């Protein structure tokens with residue numbers, strides 16, 4: 001517990017010393033959504049609501065995946081990870097600290113993006129905004145967990161960034177935005193069924209449509225959170241204390 | 245005197261190379277022991293085995309009465325890696341406070357450790373903006389902050405100016421006088437004279453375990469560099 005708190009504080013302090021990263025994290029999703037909004041604004045049948053909602057789930061996932069995989073890779077190559085592993089800090093606490101720190105950053109990111117999207121871009125969002133933020137944060141933590149896991153398989157930052165399209169794009173293609181899931185080939189739908197982003201996007205679409213919170217939404221959030229927990233456990237397993 | 249560390253028949257492979265082919269040695273408690281040997285002789289590998297981050301093939305390493313790498317040892321052993329392992333995007337103070345928190349210590353202990361390594365004036369500076377020698381001292385502060393019983397230091401004085409080097413060695417001896425065991429590696433033989441005891445390593449084998457005085461009389465020269473070389477030559481003569 002102490003180790004988690006210390007790690008969370010440390011990672012947030014590192015972010016604070018890097019204001020440009022912080023600003024990019026907070027405003028880039030809103031700017032990109034704005035671009036989509038302008039793209040479709042004058043069209044009679046605008047897909048903006050559907051796409052915008054999906055992007056609310058994709059942004060935190062992509063950004064946190066990239067940031068954590070690089071941050072963890074730096075820990076590995078700079079020797080700080082080796083040192084941390086000789087201290088009383090447990091591997092679980094280290095990873096939980098990363099998840100908490102970037103989860104908190106994701107809260108700020110989601111609040112900014114959702115506020116801008118609903119006020120400036122008139123994104124049609126009927127469900128409670130707090131739940132939208134929760135889905136975004138669950139997605140962000142999933143990104144963190146997969147980023148931590150991916151960093152174990154990368155030897156350099158060049159390799160680490162290449163994992164991003166590998167992990168993100170298939171989930172994005174199959175999440176139901178480009179082709180409705182019911183219309184996909186059976187096997188693709190089966191793949192889509194086991195990809196966590198599918199559930200985050202489903203929850204966000206529900207939140208767009210329904211004013212009341214449905215059981216489906218909670219189930220979707222639970223699936224995303226469960227996938228994040230699983231990825232964190234796998235990341236902990238790849239974090240070897242003894243190396244050759 | 246008790247031994248803080250005992251190593252028996254330690255075999256370590258790195259890559260396809262056998263780096264330690266069956267090393268046995270001991271580190272006395274409450275003293276400053278120097279681990280000396282040329283670059284590539286296996287010093288870092290041995291230290292990594294002591295702190296429990298090196299995968300070993302066989303052999304036994306006992307640290308403060310427990311097998312190396314035991315969870316209980318993580319509070320009792322401090323390790324400073326050869327390359328400074330601190331966060332460049334944090335200040336010196338923030339680094340020290342982070343490691344203090346991991347060891348269950350407060351901000352006071354962190355600030356003391358920073359002052360101890362002579363970085364009080366640079367405490368608010370980002371580590372990225374420090375000189376190489378300062379960075380090494382910041383790294384050292386992050387180990388001192390845990391007040392470990394055993395301090396394992398991998399080439400801590402490389403790149404330091406002579407004045408600072410003397411100050412650090414004085415600090416090491418003060419710690420030893422207070423009961424801390426120190427194991428300090430170096431590839432510079434002129435540091436050997438500052439140790440209470442020397443472990444001389446060459447190609448993963450223990451060449452000698454003696455005091456600096458013994459090394460000088462043994463080799464018949466006051467120059468420790470010279471003495472080390474004559475020991476190497478003698479060893480080669482025997483094995484040939």
Ligand SMILES: Nc1ncnc2c1ncn2[C@@H]1O[C@H](COP(=O)(O)OP(=O)(O)O)[C@@H](O)[C@H]1O
Nearest residue numbers: 244258259263282283284285286287288289290
């Ligand atoms: N990660 C590694 N993989 C393979 N070989 C390594 C690795 N690290 C070190 N070695 C080799 O192990 C030997 C001993 O290295 P090291 O313990 O770092 O020596 P020293 O600290 O005395 O300079 C060297 O020959 C080095 O090339």
Ligand SMILES: [Mg+2]
Nearest residue numbers: 287288326398
């Ligand atoms: Mg070395």
